[in-house]
Amino acid sequence: MRTIIICLSIGLLLGLGAVAVHAQEPFSPITIPVDVDLTKVELGKKLFFDPRLSKSGFISCNSCHNLSMGGTDNLPVSIGHGWNQGPINAPTVLNSSFNLAQFWDGRASDLQVQAGGPIANPGEMASSHTLAIDVLESIPGYQSEFETAFGSPGIDIERVTAAIAEFERTLVTPNSRFDQWLGGNESALTHQEQDGYALFKAMGCTSCHRGPALGGEAFMKFGIVAPYETDNEAHGRISVTGQANDLNVFKVPTLRNIELTYPYFHDGGVKTLSEAVQIMSRIQLGRVLSDPEVDNIVAFLLTLTGDQPSFALPILPPSTAHTPSPEPFN
Amino acid sequence: MRTIIICLSIGLLLGLGAVAVHAQEPFSPITIPVDVDLTKVELGKKLFFDPRLSKSGFISCNSCHNLSMGGTDNLPVSIGHGWNQGPINAPTVLNSSFNLAQFWDGRASDLQVQAGGPIANPGEMASSHTLAIDVLESIPGYQSEFETAFGSPGIDIERVTAAIAEFERTLVTPNSRFDQWLGGNESALTHQEQDGYALFKAMGCTSCHRGPALGGEAFMKFGIVAPYETDNEAHGRISVTGQANDLNVFKVPTLRNIELTYPYFHDGGVKTLSEAVQIMSRIQLGRVLSDPEVDNIVAFLLTLTGDQPSFALPILPPSTAHTPSPEPFN
Numbered sequence: 001m002r003t004i005i006i007c008l009s010i011g012l013l014l015g016l017g018a019v020a021v022h023a024q025e026p027f028s029p030i031t032i033p034v035d036v037d038l039t040k041v042e043l044g045k046k047l048f049f050d051p052r053l054s055k056s057g058f059i060s061c062n063s064c065h066n067l068s069m070g071g072t073d074n075l076p077v078s079i080g081h082g083w084n085q086g087p088i089n090a091p092t093v094l095n096s097s098f099n100l101a102q103f104w105d106g107r108a109s110d111l112q113v114q115a116g117g118p119i120a121n122p123g124e125m126a127s128s129h130t131l132a133i134d135v136l137e138s139i140p141g142y143q144s145e146f147e148t149a150f151g152s153p154g155i156d157i158e159r160v161t162a163a164i165a166e167f168e169r170t171l172v173t174p175n176s177r178f179d180q181w182l183g184g185n186e187s188a189l190t191h192q193e194q195d196g197y198a199l200f201k202a203m204g205c206t207s208c209h210r211g212p213a214l215g216g217e218a219f220m221k222f223g224i225v226a227p228y229e230t231d232n233e234a235h236g237r238i239s240v241t242g243q244a245n246d247l248n249v250f251k252v253p254t255l256r257n258i259e260l261t262y263p264y265f266h267d268g269g270v271k272t273l274s275e276a277v278q279i280m281s282r283i284q285l286g287r288v289l290s291d292p293e294v295d296n297i298v299a300f301l302l303t304l305t306g307d308q309p310s311f312a313l314p315i316l317p318p319s320t321a322h323t324p325s326p327e328p329f330n
Numbered sequence: 331m332r333t334i335i336i337c338l339s340i341g342l343l344l345g346l347g348a349v350a351v352h353a354q355e356p357f358s359p360i361t362i363p364v365d366v367d368l369t370k371v372e373l374g375k376k377l378f379f380d381p382r383l384s385k386s387g388f389i390s391c392n393s394c395h396n397l398s399m400g401g402t403d404n405l406p407v408s409i410g411h412g413w414n415q416g417p418i419n420a421p422t423v424l425n426s427s428f429n430l431a432q433f434w435d436g437r438a439s440d441l442q443v444q445a446g447g448p449i450a451n452p453g454e455m456a457s458s459h460t461l462a463i464d465v466l467e468s469i470p471g472y473q474s475e476f477e478t479a480f481g482s483p484g485i486d487i488e489r490v491t492a493a494i495a496e497f498e499r500t501l502v503t504p505n506s507r508f509d510q511w512l513g514g515n516e517s518a519l520t521h522q523e524q525d526g527y528a529l530f531k532a533m534g535c536t537s538c539h540r541g542p543a544l545g546g547e548a549f550m551k552f553g554i555v556a557p558y559e560t561d562n563e564a565h566g567r568i569s570v571t572g573q574a575n576d577l578n579v580f581k582v583p584t585l586r587n588i589e590l591t592y593p594y595f596h597d598g599g600v601k602t603l604s605e606a607v608q609i610m611s612r613i614q615l616g617r618v619l620s621d622p623e624v625d626n627i628v629a630f631l632l633t634l635t636g637d638q639p640s641f642a643l644p645i646l647p648p649s650t651a652h653t654p655s656p657e658p659f660n
Binding site for chain 1: 381386387393396398405412415590601604640641645648656658
């Protein structure tokens with residue numbers, strides 16, 4: 001009995017010690033939201049996967065924020081209605097609830113506002129809020145599910161985007177090896193990965209990539225020391241504020257699941273994490289890294305892949321004779 | 331005790347009676363295959379959802395055979411690479427293992443042969459078997475999964491299509507109300523639905539829509555009594571056999587889940603089940619149905635919706651620096 005107590009005490013001390021050390025770190029593990037409305041989540045999941053929110057009946061939220069692929073499309077820029085070449089790289093929807101605002105330029109204040117954008121964007125889903133609501137209202141399965149989720153009959157764009165946003169709040173990725181290490185599991189990171197993390201902090205990457213998502217908490221100039229060379233015509237916050245000093249100021253992207261969210265930067269112009277690290281170091285911090293330094297930081301970044309959202313593929317309620325037909329080709 | 335035995339006996343007699351009656355029916359319930367290779371199924375599921383099998387990195391098998399929507403895209407004709415307007419309606423992948431051959435014209439002998447077609451079709455996924463294999467071979471997650479599934483290292487198109495086909499074999503939809511009724515549950519169908527079923531048989535629909543999938547077992551002329559009017563340029567088996575009498579001879583589509591697989595016919599030209607039933611009756615059987623007759627048959631057809639395949643959305647292994655980049659726009 002005494003042996004057990006001693007063992008437990010030692011374990012507790014070791015555990016507390018580890019937690020105490022890592023509690024000093026500037027990051028905290030990803031946590032799962034506990035206050036979500038599960039009825040809205042299930043409805044929002046269906047809407048997220050429903051291509052009938054697009055004019056073509058072919059493009060859903062999941063087309064460009066593919067939850068099989070890190071919540072992105074893994075393309076430099078996205079494909080929209082009529083095979084339109086989009087202006088910018090699709091940011092991951094994973095952990096997007098941690099963002100101070102949505103879109104690269106932060107033009108949407110939150111997930112609900114964001115969700116309404118692509119539906120009505122002619123180069124993305126190319127529908128309209130009116131048409132999307134007409135489609136959903138024609139489908140009995142949705143009528144009843146909206147009534148259950150919101151407590152009264154009726155479907156409008158506020159309810160649609162609220163449900164999608166509630167689903168998106170669940171798209172967090174806990175339990176990465178980095179988070180295990182933050183939680184006190186010393187062996188969760190190799191020495192190389194810990195070296196990479198130390199360098200990541202020492203260089204000052206954390207001044208922008210901060211918060212539980214290692215990003216998403218601030219707008220920052222991209223190209224502080226040297227400009228980022230790109231043909232991309234998006235220039236960030238300036239399109240929202242009109243302020244000259246917001247030229248090339250973007251929302252800092254999350255580094256969570258960066259292994260899965262290639263290609264990198266707002267133009268999707270960089271294919272590999274090594275190249276992205278080299279560029280960031282040079283143009284943001286004015287420092288040229290050695291190959292081993294790059295390797296160490298990349299090794300650290302690869303520890304940020306968390307448990308991907310796991311759920312059954314939703315089955316969508318069928319359309320009816322009254323559902324407006326999709327119009328992919330006109 | 332005696333009461334219980336009597337009740338059980340009556341129940342048994344009723345049960346046997348019901349089974350005996352419905353064993354005379356020309357249909358048998360959908361059954362779940364028991365001999366699938368689950369390792370290949372899991373691999374095939376990933377491949378089915380992986381848009382990297384397309385040149386664009388945007389189109390997967392699931393894009394047009396969407397398992398959230400009855401294994402179809404619910405479009406008259408499908409959207410392919412570069413927003414190409416496809417030549418024909420995407421047949422459902424659900425219960426497709428019951429088909430005597432694949433595609434509307436039966437040009438693929440089985441699911442494995444079928445799976446290789448769209449990958450390399452310039453108007454669909456627009457990749458090539460060589461490119462698709464190069465992509466998969468560059469991904470360590472796939473390398474190991476293919477080795478586990480097939481017992482030796484290496485990825486080739488035969489293995490890719492074999493895995494996809496094995497997954498597709500699991501895409502059956504048991505437990506429809508019709509199947510419950512076939513199994514002896516008398517109350518599974520309403521009187522109207524049973525009337526519709528009786529008329530369906532009496533009219534001779536079952537001469538083509540036969541077998542467990544109510545279709546898929548034969549090639550038949552579409553437009554026996556009167557021609558089907560369409561601008562669609564697909565004319566069925568003639569393109570495979572070159573035989574003049576195969577003009578407008580198509581594989582009989584399954585009626586399982588017909589509630590979900592709209593719009594109807596090879597051209598996707600008909601939006602509602604009522605209209606489809608009227609047309610089939612007129613041009614195949616030379617009979618004009620009354621509105622109540624149409625309603626009854628439609629009521630029966632709606633009982634053919636089975637349990638949809640339920641599984642967790644697959645998470646795909648990430649690409650690497652060596653993975654050929656998708657090329658959506660050139």
